Amino acid sequence: MLAFLVQRISQAFLVMFVISVIAFAIQDGLGDPLQQMVGMSVSQEEREALRDELGLNDPVVVQYLRFAGNALQGDLGNSYFYSKPTLEVIAEHLPATLELVIGASLIIVVFSVPIGVYAAIRPQAWLSKFFMGVSTVGISIPVFLTAIMLIQLFSIGVTVNAFPEGTGWGQWLNEFFSTEGGLPSYGRGDNLTHLFGTWYSGFFSYSGLMHLILPSVSLASIMLPLFIRLIRAEMMEVLQSDYIRYARAKGLSAGRINFLHALKNTMLPVITVGGVQIGIMVAYTILTETVFQWPGVGLMFLEAITRSDIPLIVAYLMVVGLIFVITNTLVDLVYGLVNPTVKLTGKKA
Amino acid sequence: MSESPGNVGKITLTPIKENNTRVSALLSGGVDFIAPVPPTDLDRIKRDDDSSLVTMSGTRIILFHMNQDRVEAFKNPKVRQAIAYAINQEGIAAKIMKGFATPAAQMSPRGYQGYNESLTPRYDVAKAQQLMKEAGYEDGFTITMMAPNNRYVNDDKIAQAVAAMLARINIKVDLKTLPKAQYWPEYDNRAADMMMIGWHADTEDSANFFEFLTFCPNAETGAGQYNAGKYCNPELDALVNQANVETDRDKRAAMLQEVEQRLYEDAAFIPLHWQDLAWASRENVKIEPVLNVMNFPYLGDLVVE
Numbered sequence: 001m002l003a004f005l006v007q008r009i010s011q012a013f014l015v016m017f018v019i020s021v022i023a024f025a026i027q028d029g030l031g032d033p034l035q036q037m038v039g040m041s042v043s044q045e046e047r048e049a050l051r052d053e054l055g056l057n058d059p060v061v062v063q064y065l066r067f068a069g070n071a072l073q074g075d076l077g078n079s080y081f082y083s084k085p086t087l088e089v090i091a092e093h094l095p096a097t098l099e100l101v102i103g104a105s106l107i108i109v110v111f112s113v114p115i116g117v118y119a120a121i122r123p124q125a126w127l128s129k130f131f132m133g134v135s136t137v138g139i140s141i142p143v144f145l146t147a148i149m150l151i152q153l154f155s156i157g158v159t160v161n162a163f164p165e166g167t168g169w170g171q172w173l174n175e176f177f178s179t180e181g182g183l184p185s186y187g188r189g190d191n192l193t194h195l196f197g198t199w200y201s202g203f204f205s206y207s208g209l210m211h212l213i214l215p216s217v218s219l220a221s222i223m224l225p226l227f228i229r230l231i232r233a234e235m236m237e238v239l240q241s242d243y244i245r246y247a248r249a250k251g252l253s254a255g256r257i258n259f260l261h262a263l264k265n266t267m268l269p270v271i272t273v274g275g276v277q278i279g280i281m282v283a284y285t286i287l288t289e290t291v292f293q294w295p296g297v298g299l300m301f302l303e304a305i306t307r308s309d310i311p312l313i314v315a316y317l318m319v320v321g322l323i324f325v326i327t328n329t330l331v332d333l334v335y336g337l338v339n340p341t342v343k344l345t346g347k348k349a
Numbered sequence: 350m351s352e353s354p355g356n357v358g359k360i361t362l363t364p365i366k367e368n369n370t371r372v373s374a375l376l377s378g379g380v381d382f383i384a385p386v387p388p389t390d391l392d393r394i395k396r397d398d399d400s401s402l403v404t405m406s407g408t409r410i411i412l413f414h415m416n417q418d419r420v421e422a423f424k425n426p427k428v429r430q431a432i433a434y435a436i437n438q439e440g441i442a443a444k445i446m447k448g449f450a451t452p453a454a455q456m457s458p459r460g461y462q463g464y465n466e467s468l469t470p471r472y473d474v475a476k477a478q479q480l481m482k483e484a485g486y487e488d489g490f491t492i493t494m495m496a497p498n499n500r501y502v503n504d505d506k507i508a509q510a511v512a513a514m515l516a517r518i519n520i521k522v523d524l525k526t527l528p529k530a531q532y533w534p535e536y537d538n539r540a541a542d543m544m545m546i547g548w549h550a551d552t553e554d555s556a557n558f559f560e561f562l563t564f565c566p567n568a569e570t571g572a573g574q575y576n577a578g579k580y581c582n583p584e585l586d587a588l589v590n591q592a593n594v595e596t597d598r599d600k601r602a603a604m605l606q607e608v609e610q611r612l613y614e615d616a617a618f619i620p621l622h623w624q625d626l627a628w629a630s631r632e633n634v635k636i637e638p639v640l641n642v643m644n645f646p647y648l649g650d651l652v653v654e
């Protein structure tokens with residue numbers, strides 16, 4: 001176990017090192033931070049002086065060594081725009097994104113498991129086919145389009161007049177397809193509960209929860225179809241295996257077979273793939289947060305790029321790299337717990 | 350002094366970056382007043398009974414500079430005039446901006462002292478071709494063009510339209526569009542033969558346009574800092590400087606209008622249009638009386654019914 005953890009920690013350092021080198025290598029292409037910082041009437045000399053002061057005239061290697069030296073002491077530089085340490089800026093924005101990811105993950109877990117299992121047990125039922133069809137559509141639609149459609153349907157409201165108003169059935173259909181709207185479409189809401197440090201939570205107030213609904217559903221819409229199909233495929237394969245047939249021959253009830261034996265073995269690859277996907281969701285938060293003006297790290301990163309705020313860009317990339325490594329490590333640990341026959345460090349059993 | 354009719358006690362300012370979300374927030378009742386309204390959503394707001402839309406002709410001029418240092422041909426006024434005749438400003442305003450822009454033939458918008466009534470957009474492809482022939486460039490030449498793609502309304506589409514129009518007078522354009530973070534350093538380096546810029550006079554006065562965009566570039570005084578055409582006419586500079594110390598309004602206006610006239614005749618740059626401004630609010634928030642072309646709403650006078 002110790003060897004495993006040491007291996008993973010050194011992997012984390014390697015990932016962050018590689019990311020920081022790449023980010024530094026491309027920083028010339030990210031735009032000129034001075035353009036964004038100073039006004040139009042600042043003279044060329046003053047700009048040069050500021051450039052010197054910020055250390056932007058030194059060779060790239062020197063700049064990188066300075067950065068690496070500071071990074072090892074925990075200082076990832078100051079954001080040009082916020083004039084605050086980048087880690088502080090990220091810490092202020094991260095809880096919002098984490099809450100969004102938690103909300104989306106809850107929706108995914110609650111919906112994908114029952115639907116996936118049902119589709120596996122009764123693959124021919126029309127409900128299963130319906131869910132499979134919807135999930136194909138869900139994977140195909142880009143997340144920002146889903147977000148915009150959700151806002152139109154549930155925030156503004158849509159009145160359908162396609163069917164003839166005069167008839168009873170026409171009116172009923174019109175009402176069925178129309179929506180009232182009313183859900184909030186931007187921001188996190190007021191009265192967020194302060195948990196600790198910079199974490200202001202929206203889960204404990206009505207306003208916060210209302211604001212969480214549409215963004216979480218949008219974010220979940222990317223991964224939900226994937227998980228449903230994954231659980232269904234894995235479960236169908238497991239249901240074909242020998243020990244399940246033996247259990248049926250032995251006379252165990254269907255419920256016990258499906259939910260105790262089959263499901264546990266289905267969850268193994270789902271956890272591995274799923275864990276990685278949750279990490280990837282961090283990337284999709286950029287799009288979702290932009291549409292909903294959600295003050296998380298995704299929106300912060302997009303704004304940093306527009307402003308050529310290079311320290312913040314580099315710090316964000318490194319933090320995300322770290323999050324990926326941590327997520328993968330946790331997934332492997334959980335896998336090891338669920339399946340005791342697996343040896344994590346790859347040594348002989 | 351009459352008392353202000355305003356009855357608003359508290360205003361909450363919420364930044365909403367994404368255009369669609371901002372409009373949705375208004376239509377769903379989440380906010381009461383939004384600005385700016387993207388041109389693509391004007392119809393949506395007009396159709397909504399609970400919202401009202403206000404549009405106004407703006408003062409931000411969108412124009413192209415032609416760099417005389419980089420392209421020998423641009424030094425010849427006939428070539429510049431040919432380009433001016435080849436560009437269909439009214440077409441761009443109607444088709445690309447969907448009517449949300451005012452075609453321009455000069456920098457000063459209506460209402461500024463330098464606005465010259467007699468200058469109107471010119472479009473005559475035959476004349477343009479004739480001018481190119483007279484200048485000796487009947488076969489045309491190739492140039493590079495750069496424009497931002499996330500700074501002005503439809504900036505990249507406008508650049509593509511201009512490139513297509515220049516093709517008709519045999520000027521082949523190699524167009525590159527960039528996000529504004531990367532575009533402005535390139536603009537400072539004068540990295541392309543034709544470059545787009547939009548300008549709103551900070552002083553709300555015509556002289557500001559000339560000082561930054563057409564004065565002979567001078568690194569010490571900062572004159573012509575954004576003059577990517579390297580256009581230099583010391584006479585006009587002197588005229589503007591004279592206007593700046595002239596206290597008689599009519600005389601000053603006449604001088605500035607003469608500058609616009611001379612720049613027009615010389616085709617010093619290619620003006621395209623002034624971007625319109627648009628604001629929208631809930632029906633009961635009466636924004637029209639407090640709005641003005643400088644986009645400084647007098648919120649103290651705002652009345653909410």
